[in-house]
Amino acid sequence: MIIYQHFTFDAAHFLPHVPEGHKCRNLHGHTYHLTLYIEGEILEKEGWILDFSDLKDVAMPVIGLLDHTLLNNIDGLENPTAELLAKWMWRKLTPELPGLKRIELKETPASGVIYEGE
Structure with missing residues (x-):
């Protein structure tokens, strides 16, 4: 079974490796929309895979590193595309969320990335 939780955060960036004249x-x-998907077995006693409060407790410190920041200043994100940001988040979250199955990160309502690890 897979559960998910949705978060939003706001951040700025620029993409230094795109051609001169490119708007990015x-x-x-962007107001980023992040959805974290956790896969696991339902715990018999609790009746859930993971308490949503526990998921939020793990996610919020990572989101806090990004919210209202210039992403280019975050360690390891010199070129913070949605794809590289999703990979960066995966590396930060997986030690605390071993059941992390997928990250969906949207830069706009119509554009985003889905990352399922390496």
């Missing part, structure tokens, strides 16, 4: 080369911001 300029500093701009």
